[in-house]
Amino acid sequence: MKDMDHELPEGVTRVKLWDPALRLFHWALVICVVTTWVLGRYGPNIMTLHFYLGYAVIGLLAFRLVWGLFGPAPARFSHFLFGPRTTLSYMSKVGRREPSYWPGHNPMGALAAFGLLGLLGFQVLTGLFADPEDFINVGPLANQVSTDTARMALGWHYRGSLVLLALVVLHVGAILFYKTWKREDLVRPMITGWKAVRQNPDQR
Ligand code: HEM
Ligand code: HEM
Numbered sequence: 001m002k003d004m005d006h007e008l009p010e011g012v013t014r015v016k017l018w019d020p021a022l023r024l025f026h027w028a029l030v031i032c033v034v035t036t037w038v039l040g041r042y043g044p045n046i047m048t049l050h051f052y053l054g055y056a057v058i059g060l061l062a063f064r065l066v067w068g069l070f071g072p073a074p075a076r077f078s079h080f081l082f083g084p085r086t087t088l089s090y091m092s093k094v095g096r097r098e099p100s101y102w103p104g105h106n107p108m109g110a111l112a113a114f115g116l117l118g119l120l121g122f123q124v125l126t127g128l129f130a131d132p133e134d135f136i137n138v139g140p141l142a143n144q145v146s147t148d149t150a151r152m153a154l155g156w157h158y159r160g161s162l163v164l165l166a167l168v169v170l171h172v173g174a175i176l177f178y179k180t181w182k183r184e185d186l187v188r189p190m191i192t193g194w195k196a197v198r199q200n201p202d203q204r
Pocket of ligand 1: 026029030033034064075104105106109110112113116117168171172175186187188190
């Protein structure tokens with residue numbers, strides 16, 4: 001890795017940014033969420049697998065919560081919690097045709113990360129309480145709430161799945177934009193951990 005550093009601009013170095021657990025978390029999340037979504041919409045009538053994969057997503061989110069509070073610095077929520085000024089300043093320059101070299105999630109990536117994690121939390125919560133009244137796919141906590149609430153949870157679970165789809169398309173679209181327009185590959189760092197970063201980015 002080091003022998004490639006001479007190609008990098010002044011002040012930019014290649015560092016091990018993403019730890020193995022976070023990378024494993026991300027790709028496991030992708031697999032579980034995609035299959036849960038597809039099984040929910042297009043799977044067999046009996047959605048046992050949808051439920052099991054949904055529980056796997058709950059486990060992954062629980063891990064991410066712990067990692068966001070106590071994990072390595074770049075994985076911590078506090079590391080990618082930006083105020084409106086930093087975010088707007090970053091957004092105003094995002095069209096520049098150059099890599100951001102951001103040492104972690106940049107302010108826009110941070111919005112996607114919090115948005116996706118929050119929405120997934122909402123999705124599993126509504127799923128747990130959802131009751132389609134078909135006597136087969138009842139959410140395991142639906143009997144703890146009124147019939148109306150369980151029906152409402154199902155409605156929100158459905159709407160949530162559409163918002164999730166839109167957010168994932170936006171997320172992947174943004175990564176493609178970085179790759180093609182800004183010439184910055186964000187995917188490889190999420191696989192290998194190594195990323196070229198500028199330690200004090202001027203909000204590029
Ligand atoms: C269901 C699909 C997906 C979900 C739910 C998802 C979710 C997430 C989340 C929550 C993060 C923040 C990571 C963290 O700190 O926890 C993230 C980051 C990231 N995701 Fe995804 N992702 C999905 C699909 C993909 C795909 C298909 C790709 C590859 C093209 C991808 C590439 C990345 C990259 C490169 C980052 C890091 C971006 C950065 O450098 O800030 N994701 N994703
Ligand atoms: C990432 C997490 C999840 C996603 C993306 C997801 C997505 C979906 C989708 C797309 C549907 C079909 C909606 C429709 O077309 O009407 C669905 C239905 C459903 N999901 Fe989930 N879901 C998730 C987690 C869960 C969990 C954890 C549970 C409960 C353990 C759950 C329980 C249900 C129930 C009860 C239905 C209705 C089934 C029916 O209509 O017969 N889901 N989900």
